[in-house]
Amino acid sequence: MSKFAAAVLNRKGGVGKTTVAVILAEIALVRHNRVLAIDLDPSRNFSDALGFMKNYFRSSLRVKNTLEESDADAPEEWIVIDCPPTLNEESKYAVDFADIVVVPVRPDFFSLSNLGVLYSTAKKFGKEKAQLPLVKVGYDSSVMTKIANQLISERDYPVAEELPLHKHIPYNITSGRVWSTGLIARSRQPYERLYDKLMKAVDRLQNGITDINEVWTDRKEEESDEDI
Numbered sequence: 357m358s359k360f361a362a363a364v365l366n367r368k369g370g371v372g373k374t375t376v377a378v379i380l381a382e383i384a385l386v387r388h389n390r391v392l393a394i395d396l397d398p399s400r401n402f403s404d405a406l407g408f409m410k411n412y413f414r415s416s417l418r419v420k421n422t423l424e425e426s427d428a429d430a431p432e433e434w435i436v437i438d439c440p441p442t443l444n445e446e447s448k449y450a451v452d453f454a455d456i457v458v459v460p461v462r463p464d465f466f467s468l469s470n471l472g473v474l475y476s477t478a479k480k481f482g483k484e485k486a487q488l489p490l491v492k493v494g495y496d497s498s499v500m501t502k503i504a505n506q507l508i509s510e511r512d513y514p515v516a517e518e519l520p521l522h523k524h525i526p527y528n529i530t531s532g533r534v535w536s537t538g539l540i541a542r543s544r545q546p547y548e549r550l551y552d553k554l555m556k557a558v559d560r561l562q563n564g565i566t567d568i569n570e571v572w573t574d575r576k577e578e579e580s581d582e583d584i
Contacts, residue, residue: 363454408532489516
């Protein structure tokens with residue numbers, strides 16, 4: 357895989373969309389990829405957060421505020437697109453452009469109720485359901501989480517990863533630090549695992565695999581479970 361484009365989108369704000377976009381971009385940079393970060397959200401928080409990182413990553417990071425057809429030929433290996441919390445024309449173009457659309461969701465009805473429109477829109481652009489994985493943010497043992505999980509299961513939405521809420525991450529991002537500053541290895545694992553799953557998923561999709569379970573199941577973990 358020579359290039360990978362990920363859009364991060366949910367029509368509901370406050371679900372961790374920009375945080376996920378920043379983390380994916382920074383993990384890609386730490387793993388020695390060049391990254392083109394495209395900030396389509398008028399708040400420009402994605403641009404601001406990554407602007408702090410230019411001293412760390414220098415020529416490996418480029419940030420811009422428009423998505424253009426020519427970006428498909430950009431020299432960077434990774435393209436991360438932070439979309440606004442709406443399905444406007446820019447967001448729709450990002451859905452069409454991206455290899456995978458990452459959809460952060462919180463355990464509440466508002467971040468889940470609009471997903472049908474997003475998946476329907478993506479289908480019009482020829483996207484498979486497996487190309488729009490959910491990232492569950494802050495799911496716990498509450499009743500609302502159980503209801504949200506049931507809804508996700510009933511509608512057969514693909515799930516890439518569950519990310520815990522960690523107070524140090526937003527602090528790091530807003531204060532100009534790398535997202536993982538001060539986090540122990542165990543705390544970093546879910547975010548790094550998301551990155552790895554995206555890499556595996558896009559390879560499977562490019563090989564014509566579109567079944568949700570096949571795309572988003574970690575086969576090594578599955579084999580290990582069978583061996584126990």
